[in-house]
Amino acid sequence: MPYQIVKSNKLSDTQIRDINNLVSLCNRHDRLQYSFDPNDNFKKKADINHFLLYDADKLLSVVILFTPRNEAEVSAFTHPEFRRKGLFSSLLSAAAAELSRRRIPDFLFVCDKSSQDGQKVVTHLKAVYEYSEFAMKLNPEKIPDLTMDPALQIRETKPADRPTLIKIRRASFRDQTDESFMPFFLAENRVVHTLFYHHEIIGLIAVYDDGQKYYIHGFAIDPPYRGKGLGGQALHFIVKKFRNLDPRKDIELEVQTENIRALSLYEKIGFKVFTAYDYSRLPLKNYTISNS
Structure with missing residues (x-):
């Protein structure tokens, strides 16, 4: 059975559970501390901000957009056993089409500074580093x-x-x-x-x-x-x-x-840094399927 791409403008409870499970799996494998928040108060009703790729009922990859400004922050998670197989590329292409429809000019990739696979993807896409943020937790x-x-x-x-x-x-x-x-x-x-x-x-x-x-x-x-x-x-x-x-x-x-x-x-x-995120920009006009 071929992979199925699901484009969602309103996540179901099952999809939320699947994304949380995938994020947790990736965190354990990559030793990172990402979290997923299903609420998106900045989107319009028809906007699609979640792109999910399934093999039957198993979620293998997800691309998540956050669009409070005239850019789309991108977070992505792919099952460790299914990386470098073009799954993320397929989802990013679908996301690019959605941004084009909404006339949002730029991807802004959010990547944990410690994520080796994530940093390689951002480099491959030729996204340009813009700034970094510390994530801090209260003690x-x-x-x-x-x-x-x-x-x-x-x-x-x-x-x-x-x-x-x-x-x-x-x-x-x-x-x-x-x-x-x-x-x-x-x-x-x-x-x-x-x-x-x-x-x-x-x-x-x-x-x-x-x-x-x-x-x-x-x-x-x-x-x-x-x-x-x-x-x-x-x-x-x-x-x-x-x-x-x-x-x-x-x-x-x-x-x-x-x-x-x-x-x-x-x-x-009383706050202490627990990780750092890099933000890298890729104008939609510079994105092609071949470079993903």
Whole structure:
């Protein structure tokens, strides 16, 4: 029986289970720590972000797209016994057709720095390295005692906060588009917090709950208020809040490796690097089936 490629705009429970099992298998084989989150709050209903290749009922390979901006972050997993057989290439070609339909110009491959097979694939595709991020996990025993400035207030975001928060996000994150803002605020399982200093909105910080861990992201302070210790106090508040909500869940975040100031801040709050991911860009116009 030939392999079957399944293109999914809404994963079934069985497909989610199959992907989780494949990711776990690859992690054990490659000694990596990837995780899979089936929720995709940035996609439109008709968009296809999951490409699965089956042999009968056995999932052998999967390509996963994440498209919050005008690019597609790509994660891929192939059963160790079925690598270098063209399975990933078949799925990537299907993903390329989907990106072309949606007029998304670039692949952005996400690859663990320690993944030998993954790094070889990225090199073979001639994707150009762009940046790296550290993945960090909170060590609860390293959370410091910290007193919060009484003028700093933090509460869950309200709709009236959004125009100011959008301006702060634009000043803080690269490649932000208007289309990416509302999904950020409205996504399920994400709580966005607004930071106030002397009653003025100065920043935001979001926490996403994937069911297994809390993931802190979208953390931004308005430039005039940076360097005053407010970011550290805000992060400490969030860490304590979510540790109290469910102390069994890990708390993680990511930071670009060259952002030394942020890295130092996170380490002071109790976070420790556990892996690093490389991001490499391949314009769709440069992609051909032959080079995959």
